[in-house]
Amino acid sequence: MKVIELKMTVTDSNDRDAEALRRELSERGIFLVNLMSAPGSGKTTLLARTVKDLAGTVSIGVLEADIASDVDAVRMAELGAESVQVHTDGMCHMDAGMTRAGLEGMEGAGFEIAFLENVGNLICPAEFDTGAHRNVMLLSLPEGDDKPLKYPLMFQRSDALVITKMDAAPYFDFDLEAVKRRASALNPNIRIFPVSAKTGEGMAEWEAWLLSERENDRNA
């Protein structure tokens, strides 16, 4: 069994744009959270529950990035969240310029927390600073506990890991302690929240973290 290393070339000029966007958003009182995960991990379901739970506490806007369809943005709008759909024309990530363009589409709407629901993908989105104040990744329980081994960069770049679909635990072989150990080995500062948006398990801890991180940044 051999291992073959292929090389890629990376382009970097996104970092300054991201830094500028982050500063601007802070000045406008908007806390931007970049949500990343594989397709079908439950980003939209987590967001839907979070928007509902925090209604009356903070105003939330949602930027939905997809290569096609607007099913997620429609769902968010139905929940009363300010939402905009961005189509990436086949691109598998969002960068700072794309995020800025998306947010400009929501201009005028007042919101205190903006979520960027990134393209469903565990690889490319981790490589691009979107200008968000925090990066959050989701791993759903059915995906398996080996994901930190296979997608290390995503775990390294995330401030928090939300483990979703915990209600399905009786149905799958999933070693939660192994995931915690592997994720923390890659990123000692990562905060880990096992949740179920269906039963509500763990949602309060995740939402409290979100609000306190926003407070931290406003007072910084």
Add this chain to the structure above:
Amino acid sequence: MKVIELKMTVTDSNDRDAEALRRELSERGIFLVNLMSAPGSGKTTLLARTVKDLAGTVSIGVLEADIASDVDAVRMAELGAESVQVHTDGMCHMDAGMTRAGLEGMEGAGFEIAFLENVGNLICPAEFDTGAHRNVMLLSLPEGDDKPLKYPLMFQRSDALVITKMDAAPYFDFDLEAVKRRASALNPNIRIFPVSAKTGEGMAEWEAWLLSERENDRNA
């Protein structure tokens, strides 16, 4: 709710390389199958079961593509399949040149079917012809029945759709008929195999299709 279209530039020079690789493999009696899916859909588990079930019928080689780790190739080697791990250095897809380089790493080994386990990703891999004779995509039941709406190109480019983790059906809201309808609307010729590698449900149909497609190509 607005929809913003972002533009991407595509590079194309991969198509001739893919065509040449496909012809060469046919001459050498190797049938190459490109397996694509989101992370955690169960590509490795489907392959492991397929390798086991077809032992003695055809010899199988497996090319494992990942951005990091060699857990999948180790698992395949343990099952007795000829296997090689390719690291894509952060790239989220395999192209024909990368596939050729990987297969050259298995040179000398005799196998009749080669599986390329593509990078776990529903977007980029669909855009590149790898030189495979057939494209197969996996969708695991926990990912949800809306995936054809969100990742249409992957469904359009696949000859077969294997719906995995069917044994978890009692645990999730998943409308199998809706997936069949949506996938067939995108691609009227797509063959659909609902399976569980755990219980064995549907595996015989998937494996029979694989063998008969190989025969069709040999006699073409």
